[in-house]
Structures are given as structure tokens and as C-alpha cells.
Amino acid sequence: MISFALHALRHRKASFAGAFAALFCAAAMICACGTLMTTGLAGHARPGRYAGAPVIVAGDPESHFLKDKGDGEFKRKSKPNTARAWIPAALAERIRSVPGVERAVPEVSVPVLGPDGKATGHGWESAALTPVALRAGRAPRAAGEIVVARGRVGARLRVLTPAGPGAYTVVGVSRQNAGVFFSTGEAARLAARPGQVTAIGVWPAGAAKAVRDAVGGAAVVRTGDGRGQVEFLGVDAARTRLISMGAALGGTSLLVALLAVTGTFGITVQQRERELALLRAVAATPRQVRRLIGGEALLVGVLAAVPGALAGLPLGAWLHGRFVGLGAVPAELPLVLGPFAPLAAVAATVPAAWIAARVSARRVARLRPVEALGEAALTPGRTPWLRVLAGLAAVAAGVVLTLVLTSVHSDAASGPLTPLTALAWTTAITLLGPLLARCTLGLIPAGGLVAANLRADTRRTAAVLGPLTLMIALSGTLMFAETTVKNAAAEQARAGTRASHVLGPMTAAQAAELRRRPGVRAVTQVLRTRVRAIGSPYSAQGVTTEGLGETMDLKVVSGTLADLREGTAAVRTHLGKKVGDTLAIAMADGTPVRLRVVAVYERGLGFGDLTLPYPLVAAHVDVPMGTALVAAPGVKLTGTAVRAASRENSGSAVNYLSLGLIVAFAGITMVNTLALAVAGRSRELALLRLAGSSRRQVLRTLRFETLAVVLLAAALGGGIAFVTLTGFGAGMTGSSPAFPPGVFAGIVAAAGALALAATALPARAALRAAPAAVLGARE
Structure with missing residues (x-):
């Protein structure tokens, strides 16, 4: 069987090129993420200032x-x-x-x-x-x-x-x-x-x-x-961050790879149905057909995964350098390279290729020999029931994950859960693609040959629809999740900041001097920090309480901030605490404290999860010099005027970098799938040329087909992103998601441009050959 697989690879290089590209990119991404995890697990910072003391x-x-x-x-x-x-x-x-x-x-x-x-x-x-x-x-x-x-x-x-x-x-x-x-x-x-x-x-x-x-x-x-x-001190936190980022990126990449490779092998098997049916007709058993396709997948997987894993090492080094440049990882934590990442990439990619190929081969392998040749010439009239059941299971998973998102209120939990929810919905779209294509293509304003081509082979349309939907859904979900939280935090900060000026950094003596100046009604010192409970880290602010109501409105829903003093704390909603409860946390320097909750407020995104007495925070941070919110309307002070004190979000650039990598991977798989699908239609395109169509007419037909599928993918991908972000927004911000139509239109336009390019280039190459030669060519 291996000899048959080698023969197929040798004589059908173009058919397997798409699978090779998808697996190569998957291995590179997984290896790059593995290097980040290796650095997090085994990295150590060498001493700098302390190098002279043993x-x-x-x-x-x-x-x-x-x-x-x-x-x-x-x-x-x-x-x-x-x-x-x-x-x-x-x-x-x-x-x-x-x-x-x-x-x-x-x-x-x-x-x-x-x-x-x-x-x-x-x-x-x-x-x-x-x-x-x-x-x-x-x-x-x-x-x-x-x-x-x-x-x-x-x-x-x-x-x-x-x-x-x-x-x-x-x-x-x-x-x-x-x-x-x-x-x-x-x-x-x-x-x-x-x-x-x-x-x-x-x-x-x-x-x-x-x-x-x-x-x-x-x-x-x-x-x-x-x-x-x-x-x-940032090294240990950075190591933990690298492990979590590497695991999240690698896991998401592997799921995207499974979807992409399954679609790619699906098109490859579909284009070889005549060949595989002939094997069934000459007495090849279903098991032998599956073993043949599985063997081909293993060979392609190994050939793609090994160089892909090696390419992932410099990609991981580049990622580490970007994270250092963005301040997410200290420069003192060097990159650690080892055999774990490449081996993990190969171990994950090769089985993924085998599983994708075996799933794609199920229909042809189960045909009876007497049906094989006739069945291979026709597009199946119905979607296999097992695929429908799997699609419905994916829909159920999407519903459950969306509902879970509505009850998640922390970045640590929502970060990996949000893309997973979008992937669950996209998996459902991919599995139910033939049914969706059959039901929805009639609604698309495309007539004549375009509509006929789209409806003639819903499996091919669904295979192209999947990666397009994946790219649009992931782009919208990951990008707008970030903007949803940032917009909500900025809005809460604007609504809750009553001060006319924000000055800083400022010491306690300077703040006291400022309070004595004419026209100054109140000065609130604010010092931001991070604290930790046993289950989660929290953002916190330390505030002085004198005149707090003049400078800040946290929208208290129970209790009062007037009781905020030594041994007490105010918490935001959704932390599971109420007035009178005890809060056990470790301060920024690790000092354990137990505080009594005296107030619960809503504007936690703009001002922090916890509000603590200023002296408590100042005693446990490295730099006890914060900002000052000053209520002095009409008074000219040196500093930044009327600036919202929104929460710090230093991880935004890192999140966007991660988003770019995942979306780029999805875009590569989309281009790969489209190019493979068009290349497999060379006989059909040649027949159109022999029937009297010009090259321009054929290319225009293909462009309209692609635009119709992009339109459908935009509707499905936008729906997935909106549903996922609705659950995300309900949990994280308690409001509707930020879904700017202009930005989403830009995402769709970018996906459409890539899709048109991926359609036009292989189509032009196929049309250069003489139509008669293509039809007479041996498959």
C-alpha cells in the first residue's frame, strides 16, 4: 500500500500541494508556539545587577x-x-x-x-x-x-x-x-x-x-x-504568560489546522473520486481504499511537518522578539530552543493529516463495486447522516460555549474560551456546509451559469465556504472582543471621572500641598496595582477617601465608599462578594491581607476590580507615586486636563499580534483551498472554452462564483462573530458588543480580495493550456 501511495504522490503532485502547504503552515505555527512554551517552562534569567554577589x-x-x-x-x-x-x-x-x-x-x-x-x-x-x-x-x-x-x-x-x-x-x-x-x-x-x-x-x-x-x-x-x-520580578510572570500564550495559540492553531486540512483533503479526495471508484470496481476493499488514502496522508504529513517544524524555530524566535519589544516579556528572559517544540509539531500535525484524510475518504470507501463508477460521476444528492449529526453536535457545543461565555467575567477565562466558541460555530458551518449551501445559494443574486455551478456541486462549494467563514469569523471575533472591552472600559472611565484634571506622578506631600491651593475642591490620590486571590489576579486601585465623591463615581450598587478605611475594600460586581464578606488576597509584594467588603460597584472595567485604601497599596508597591484626580473647575493647573483614567491594557498589542498570526494562518488555508478547488476544475473550464466561451467570460463567471460564496461566508462569519461577542459582552461588560460595521466591511473586503486572487491565478494558469489537450489529458 505504501508503494501505491508513493506512486499517487509522484503523479499527482498538484493535488497534494494544497495539503502540503496547509500542513507545513500548521507545523510551523505549532512549533513556534512550542518554543514559547519551552521558554516559559525552562527559561531562566541570568543575574545582571546581582552578578557580583555569589x-x-x-x-x-x-x-x-x-x-x-x-x-x-x-x-x-x-x-x-x-x-x-x-x-x-x-x-x-x-x-x-x-x-x-x-x-x-x-x-x-x-x-x-x-x-x-x-x-x-x-x-x-x-x-x-x-x-x-x-x-x-x-x-x-x-x-x-x-x-x-x-x-x-x-x-x-x-x-x-x-x-x-x-x-x-x-x-x-x-x-x-x-x-x-x-x-x-x-x-x-x-x-x-x-x-x-x-x-x-x-x-x-x-x-x-x-x-x-x-x-x-x-x-x-x-x-x-x-x-x-x-x-x-517580571521573569516568573512572563514565564507563566509564555506558557499560557503558547498553549492558547498552539491549541487554536491546531484546531484551525484540523478544519483546514480536512477541507483540503476533502477537495483532493473529491477530485480523485473516479480514480478511487475504479479501485473499488476492480475489487479493492473499503479498508484498502482507506489505508491507501491514510498512507498518502501520512507521507504528505511527514514531508510537510518536518520542514514546517524547522521553519517554526525562527518563527518562534521572531515571536519572542516581538513580545520582548512589546514589553510582554522581559529582555532578561532569553529564548530557549530544544527538541520538544519540533517533535510536538510533528506529533500533532501528522496524526491530524491522517485523521482528516480518513474522514474525507469515508464516502468513496463505502461504495459497492457495482455502484462505484456511476456514483463517482455524480454529485451525491444528500449529505451523509453522520456528518449531519456531527454538525448538530457542533451547533450544540457552540450554544453551550456561548451560554458559558455570558457567565465569565475575567480575562483569564474569556481569553481562550472566546476563540474556542467561534471555532465551534465554524466547525458546525463546515460540517453542515452542503446543507447550508443548498438552502441559501438560491437567495444569492446570481443567475445563469454562476448559480448552476454553485448548486451543481454543493460539496465543493461547502469546502470553499468553510475556510472563508473561518477567516471572517475569527477576525471579527478576536478583533472586536478586544475593542468591546476597551470601549466599555473607556466609557466607564469617562462616565466615572468627575475630576477636571488628572496630574501625576505625585507624592503624598505634593498632593497635600495641592489641596491647600485656592479653588481646589478635592484631590484624590490614585495608585494602581495588581493583587492576587487564590484563584485569580485582580486589577486594583488605591484611593484616598477624602473628597472621593467629588472626583470619582464608581456607581456603587450596595454599601458605601465612605466606610473605606484600613482593613476594608470595595469590589466590583461579578466577583461573587457582597457587603460584609471577607476578602483574602496577596498584595503586589506577596503580603497576605484579609479585608472586609464595604461596597460593591459596577464600573470595574474603568477603575479596577478592587478599590483599596491608598496607604495599604502604597506600602506594598515598588513605586508609591500615583496620579491625582483634582476637582478644580475653572482653575488652571499644570498637568493633563479632563483625561479619563481608564484601566491599563498593556496586553492589547500582544493580543493583536496573536490575532494576526491566527488570522494569517486562516487566510493561508483559505487561499490554499480556493486555489486547489479551481485547479481541480481544469476539465470543466476547458469544456466551457470548447463550448464557445471566451477566457474573459470564464474568468468573469469564476469571479461571480467567488463573490457569491464570499457574500454567504460574510453572512455566516459575521453571524458567528456577533453571536460569540454577544455572549462575551454579556459576561465581560454587561453590554452589547462593539461591532463597527465599517471595520467588519474591511475584513470582508480583505477576505474577498484574497479569495479573488486565489481564484484568478490558478484559473489563468489552467486557461493557458489548449482545451482539447486538457480534456484528452490523463488524470
């Missing part, structure tokens, strides 16, 4: 939870923090007394905002942790002196720290870009947390075990690449 003692970079398993046992869960956990400065003295320790240097970190943007300041004594060498000048000794990485000695530099604005003289320029350095005493004065430090460097390396025993649970002790984990 042992680093620091706060725990993770939050820890105990999850009740329901049988009296608890499972420990750890999640990365978004802020640095500080440790007592007195711990340095304890470490110095440990036998074997030669030196222990504490590090104090100070957030600094200067002319060049944000930076981190330190006391000069901690320069030994890198170590930092001076290119010019000397070390800072007095309170008004500073060392910078870029600048000139003698320059005056104004910076903002949590202690307020200050002016410093540059006395040194460092060779390494390790932040700015104050004198040791000045760094201690400027520190946001007196009596605490961010890390302690210890020498020599052999003292690590003794130091670990001495500090106990008060801190963590890291050596080697483990020092990078406590230096770059």
Missing part, C-alpha cells in the same frame, strides 16, 4: 496560597509577585554573624523619576553587588550628590522620589547601566520603607547553606541563575 538574600518573589482540595487536605499554590518584597535591614547584622560569612552588603532601592524617565536608585555601598565601576568622577559622599549612567560630572539633576522633588549634583558617571546611586545615608532617607532593604549580597558562595539556615523563613536565599529570579 549569594543573594531577598524577599520571597512569590505569593503562596493553600487551596482546599475538599477532602480535608490542602494544596500549596505559588504565584509570582508583581512588586518586590522587602526584608528587615537588621537581617544583615544576623547574616554577618553567621560562621563562614566574610561580607554582607544590604541594598536599598529608591524609585526615581528624572529627565530620562523612570530609574531605580540605590545607596553607593550596594554598588559592590554588580560591581559598578566609574567611568568618570567619584563616588557620592554627601546628601546632594548622585552617580548616573549617562551624563557629565558637575551637571545639576532634578529628580522626583517618594520623599519629594530634589536637586542633585552629578559627581560620577558609571560604566554599567545599573541605575543611579546616592550616598548611603541619602538612600536610607529617601527609601519608601524605612528600616527595610530590598536585598543583601553575601560573600563567599560556600556560605549559602549556613545563611539559609540562619534566615529561616524571613527571606529566600538564591545562588547561580536563581539570583535572576529575585532581581527581575
Whole structure:
């Protein structure tokens, strides 16, 4: 059977080219996503600033939870923090007394905002942790002196720290870009947390075990690449993000590949029905036919998957670079390449090809030998009942997933569920395509030969309709899901911001001074952060409550924000909490707190899932300098006027990049399927030419056929996107989805342009040959 499969591949290269292209792209996408997952699983950040100290003692970079398993046992869960956990400065003295320790240097970190943007300041004594060498000048000794990485000695530099604005003289320029350095005493004065430090460097390396025993649970002790984990807090979160993004992209790509390859093999088998029927007529058993087609699929799968997987490695490197450029992944987390991603791509793609081919071969393989040749010459009059049942099951899955979407209120859950819902509906369209084509093509304004061609072979029309619908549905769903949330968040922020000015960054002393200015009715300090409960991360804002009603309206539905004080919190609706409940969370630096809910509000998309007292948030973030909402109508203040304080959405660019990859993959499969379908009609096109039609007339007929199918795909794909987004909007925003008709028209136009190009190019190639030669050619 393998020899027959090799013979078929050798003599029908054009028929299998489409399947090869689809499988190649699928393997490349899956391998690229696998490299992201490999980086997330095995990636480590090498230390930069802490490279000079063999042992680093620091706060725990993770939050820890105990999850009740329901049988009296608890499972420990750890999640990365978004802020640095500080440790007592007195711990340095304890470490110095440990036998074997030669030196222990504490590090104090100070957030600094200067002319060049944000930076981190330190006391000069901690320069030994890198170590930092001076290119010019000397070390800072007095309170008004500073060392910078870029600048000139003698320059005056104004910076903002949590202690307020200050002016410093540059006395040194460092060779390494390790932040700015104050004198040791000045760094201690400027520190946001007196009596605490961010890390302690210890020498020599052999003292690590003794130091670990001495500090106990008060801190963590890291050596080697483990020092990078406590230096770059974003690394662990980025690793988790890479795993989830890689799994979501890879899973979606695999589902798209299954749909695409099934359609491609369906057209290939359909174009070979005469050949396969002849095998049945000369006593080939159904099993032998299925084995032949399955063997061909395995050969094509291997031939396409291996180079596709290799091509996925540079694609994965490019994706990693783009994520680093967009800020979703820190540059300190290098790409990790290994055998897992290519092997996983081959292991996923080859079975997908085999399954798609076996499914496509069911009808021809079951024909009785006496029916085979006659059946092969005709288009089946009905859709197989098994396909109809599978399509109805996909419809049921789409309904269930849409209903589930209406009850999902978090990005983490709705992110993978939304494209899965659209894919379920698209699968139903693909399976029920012949029935839909038969029922709906009569409604399309196309007459004569165009309508006759479309209705003559609904299987071919359905095979082309599937990838077109997939591209339009996925594009609309993924793009408009992002805009639905962003528009709702911006609208809530606009409606809830009563302040006339938004100023910042601002320290507590500056805010107090601003409150005393004439004409200022209220000043609300706002500090944004991320906190975590055992099951989910939450966006949160810390606010000062004095005059809060003058600057912000969260649309409270129960309780009152007047009760917001130490030990309390306000939460948005859909978090499952009511007034009086207890909320257990870990702050940004991992500190566990238990808070009593005093209010529930609706505008959580615009202002955050949680609203907390400002002092609580400021005590557990790296940069305790937020913005200030100022109610001062008619007063001219320096800052940004009447700006909506909408929620941060730094992942938008990453989401759009992921959207582009998936849609590009769907577009490639659509072009591939259309080109294969047109190439398989060379005999039909030649017959039209012999009947007296000109090349221009044939091409115009094909264009009208394609436009008719695009119109139907636009209606089906738009319907899928709208239904999916209705469920998404009900859960995430509580409102109707953002579905701009102009943008959707652009999506349809792009799909239509690709479809016309995919139709015209192979058609022109087929029409170049003499019609008589084509009809007389051996199949």
C-alpha cells in the first residue's frame, strides 16, 4: 500500500500541494508556539545587577496560597509577585554573624523619576553587588550628590522620589547601566520603607547553606541563575504568560489546522473520486481504499511537518522578539530552543493529516463495486447522516460555549474560551456546509451559469465556504472582543471621572500641598496595582477617601465608599462578594491581607476590580507615586486636563499580534483551498472554452462564483462573530458588543480580495493550456 501511495504522490503532485502547504503552515505555527512554551517552562534569567554577589538574600518573589482540595487536605499554590518584597535591614547584622560569612552588603532601592524617565536608585555601598565601576568622577559622599549612567560630572539633576522633588549634583558617571546611586545615608532617607532593604549580597558562595539556615523563613536565599529570579520580578510572570500564550495559540492553531486540512483533503479526495471508484470496481476493499488514502496522508504529513517544524524555530524566535519589544516579556528572559517544540509539531500535525484524510475518504470507501463508477460521476444528492449529526453536535457545543461565555467575567477565562466558541460555530458551518449551501445559494443574486455551478456541486462549494467563514469569523471575533472591552472600559472611565484634571506622578506631600491651593475642591490620590486571590489576579486601585465623591463615581450598587478605611475594600460586581464578606488576597509584594467588603460597584472595567485604601497599596508597591484626580473647575493647573483614567491594557498589542498570526494562518488555508478547488476544475473550464466561451467570460463567471460564496461566508462569519461577542459582552461588560460595521466591511473586503486572487491565478494558469489537450489529458 505504501508503494501505491508513493506512486499517487509522484503523479499527482498538484493535488497534494494544497495539503502540503496547509500542513507545513500548521507545523510551523505549532512549533513556534512550542518554543514559547519551552521558554516559559525552562527559561531562566541570568543575574545582571546581582552578578557580583555569589549569594543573594531577598524577599520571597512569590505569593503562596493553600487551596482546599475538599477532602480535608490542602494544596500549596505559588504565584509570582508583581512588586518586590522587602526584608528587615537588621537581617544583615544576623547574616554577618553567621560562621563562614566574610561580607554582607544590604541594598536599598529608591524609585526615581528624572529627565530620562523612570530609574531605580540605590545607596553607593550596594554598588559592590554588580560591581559598578566609574567611568568618570567619584563616588557620592554627601546628601546632594548622585552617580548616573549617562551624563557629565558637575551637571545639576532634578529628580522626583517618594520623599519629594530634589536637586542633585552629578559627581560620577558609571560604566554599567545599573541605575543611579546616592550616598548611603541619602538612600536610607529617601527609601519608601524605612528600616527595610530590598536585598543583601553575601560573600563567599560556600556560605549559602549556613545563611539559609540562619534566615529561616524571613527571606529566600538564591545562588547561580536563581539570583535572576529575585532581581527581575517580571521573569516568573512572563514565564507563566509564555506558557499560557503558547498553549492558547498552539491549541487554536491546531484546531484551525484540523478544519483546514480536512477541507483540503476533502477537495483532493473529491477530485480523485473516479480514480478511487475504479479501485473499488476492480475489487479493492473499503479498508484498502482507506489505508491507501491514510498512507498518502501520512507521507504528505511527514514531508510537510518536518520542514514546517524547522521553519517554526525562527518563527518562534521572531515571536519572542516581538513580545520582548512589546514589553510582554522581559529582555532578561532569553529564548530557549530544544527538541520538544519540533517533535510536538510533528506529533500533532501528522496524526491530524491522517485523521482528516480518513474522514474525507469515508464516502468513496463505502461504495459497492457495482455502484462505484456511476456514483463517482455524480454529485451525491444528500449529505451523509453522520456528518449531519456531527454538525448538530457542533451547533450544540457552540450554544453551550456561548451560554458559558455570558457567565465569565475575567480575562483569564474569556481569553481562550472566546476563540474556542467561534471555532465551534465554524466547525458546525463546515460540517453542515452542503446543507447550508443548498438552502441559501438560491437567495444569492446570481443567475445563469454562476448559480448552476454553485448548486451543481454543493460539496465543493461547502469546502470553499468553510475556510472563508473561518477567516471572517475569527477576525471579527478576536478583533472586536478586544475593542468591546476597551470601549466599555473607556466609557466607564469617562462616565466615572468627575475630576477636571488628572496630574501625576505625585507624592503624598505634593498632593497635600495641592489641596491647600485656592479653588481646589478635592484631590484624590490614585495608585494602581495588581493583587492576587487564590484563584485569580485582580486589577486594583488605591484611593484616598477624602473628597472621593467629588472626583470619582464608581456607581456603587450596595454599601458605601465612605466606610473605606484600613482593613476594608470595595469590589466590583461579578466577583461573587457582597457587603460584609471577607476578602483574602496577596498584595503586589506577596503580603497576605484579609479585608472586609464595604461596597460593591459596577464600573470595574474603568477603575479596577478592587478599590483599596491608598496607604495599604502604597506600602506594598515598588513605586508609591500615583496620579491625582483634582476637582478644580475653572482653575488652571499644570498637568493633563479632563483625561479619563481608564484601566491599563498593556496586553492589547500582544493580543493583536496573536490575532494576526491566527488570522494569517486562516487566510493561508483559505487561499490554499480556493486555489486547489479551481485547479481541480481544469476539465470543466476547458469544456466551457470548447463550448464557445471566451477566457474573459470564464474568468468573469469564476469571479461571480467567488463573490457569491464570499457574500454567504460574510453572512455566516459575521453571524458567528456577533453571536460569540454577544455572549462575551454579556459576561465581560454587561453590554452589547462593539461591532463597527465599517471595520467588519474591511475584513470582508480583505477576505474577498484574497479569495479573488486565489481564484484568478490558478484559473489563468489552467486557461493557458489548449482545451482539447486538457480534456484528452490523463488524470
